[in-house]
Amino acid sequence: MPRRSADAINAPDASSGPDASTDTVVTVTCETDSDCTVTKACRTGTCDQATGTCAYATDSESCFIDGDCFNRDQAQPGDGCKICDPDLNQNDFVNKLCADGETCDSVTGECTGASLATTCGLCSSSDDCETGLTCQAVGVGMFCTQTCAADTDCEQGFVCGDVGGASLCLLATGGCAAEGSACVVSGDCEDLNPCTTDLCNADACTFSNDDSVSEACYSGDPTTRGVGTCVDGTRTCSGGVLGACVGDILPESFDVCGDAADNDCDGTPDQDCQFVSVDLSPVTAVASGEIGTTGDTLHVTFDSTPVGPAADASAPIKVDLGFYPPQF
Numbered sequence: 001m002p003r004r005s006a007d008a009i010n011a012p013d014a015s016s017g018p019d020a021s022t023d024t025v026v027t028v029t030c031e032t033d034s035d036c037t038v039t040k041a042c043r044t045g046t047c048d049q050a051t052g053t054c055a056y057a058t059d060s061e062s063c064f065i066d067g068d069c070f071n072r073d074q075a076q077p078g079d080g081c082k083i084c085d086p087d088l089n090q091n092d093f094v095n096k097l098c099a100d101g102e103t104c105d106s107v108t109g110e111c112t113g114a115s116l117a118t119t120c121g122l123c124s125s126s127d128d129c130e131t132g133l134t135c136q137a138v139g140v141g142m143f144c145t146q147t148c149a150a151d152t153d154c155e156q157g158f159v160c161g162d163v164g165g166a167s168l169c170l171l172a173t174g175g176c177a178a179e180g181s182a183c184v185v186s187g188d189c190e191d192l193n194p195c196t197t198d199l200c201n202a203d204a205c206t207f208s209n210d211d212s213v214s215e216a217c218y219s220g221d222p223t224t225r226g227v228g229t230c231v232d233g234t235r236t237c238s239g240g241v242l243g244a245c246v247g248d249i250l251p252e253s254f255d256v257c258g259d260a261a262d263n264d265c266d267g268t269p270d271q272d273c274q275f276v277s278v279d280l281s282p283v284t285a286v287a288s289g290e291i292g293t294t295g296d297t298l299h300v301t302f303d304s305t306p307v308g309p310a311a312d313a314s315a316p317i318k319v320d321l322g323f324y325p326p327q328f
Contacts, residue, residue, distance in 0.1 A: 043057070043058055082096065123135035138168065138192070141189070141190045186200045196209060196210060215242070224265035251265040258270070
């Protein structure tokens with residue numbers, strides 16, 4: 001029969017957990033694993049045949065503290081804020097971790113004190129937001145908000161604004177951050193205003209105007225932007241606000257005949273332009289000319305010398321036919 005000390009059963013050993021330096025090693029001689037008996041469910045004993053001694057270990061989901069087994073997350077008797085966490089220490093209790101802003105109640109072991117974020121509150125996931133809100137990107141920051149179709153869909157003090165094509169409830173000043181809003185990084189201070197520099201200083205948002213910023217703009221129908229003669233203009237920041245669009249060229253009502261340009265920006269140059277022959281009486285002149293327009297009136301100019309009553313032979317004839325487009 002192998003020798004064993006009085007406290008051999010369940011004695012901790014150097015292989016009992018990550019914090020092995022706290023273990024007290026008690027040598028128990030053995031011939032087989034059955035000589036390394038245990039009475040605690042979380043412990044096992046094995047016989048090292050090479051040395052003839054027992055090695056005791058705690059299973060990976062338990063802690064063995066002061067001779068007793070505790071399951072993962074089980075609290076220390078009398079202190080709910082101390083728990084078994086075998087990933088950190090299998091031989092002693094560790095502090096229970098609560099979310100930022102929460103504190104642990106030692107009686108109940110519950111983490112309390114943190115409130116869910118309201119509209120435009122910072123978040124890392126929708127779990128951080130109040131019911132009805134989701135965590136979404138507003139600029140480069142993540143905020144609790146909701147989709148909307150009108151201002152009335154948002155809480156009082158918020159408006160329905162556009163964020164990358166999505167309609168979301170935002171602050172009336174734009175974005176989800178205002179002067180003094182709480183922040184961790186500058187991305188938390190996104191106000192969706194290109195004319196400001198947004199910074200997080202001492203955990204609070206600050207904004208400064210940047211009037212060096214300008215951007216391309218177009219005040220016409222978006223489908224005509226960049227088509228034919230239609231081009232962008234520029235708007236520039238002044239006093240933290242984007243100015244009016246200047247220099248953009250919008251569609252004409254009709255193409256200008258003969259310039260080979262798409263003046264109405266519909267993708268087809270010189271549309272509805274024709275060459276015609278006209279026989280007019282009592283002033284008679286037959287010649288080929290080109291149609292041009294002024295407003296909604298069609299003009300035909302002839303290079304031939306007219307004949308007939310009251311004809312002016314010194315200049316070509318200009319005849320207003322009074323309709324457009326041509327109805328020949």
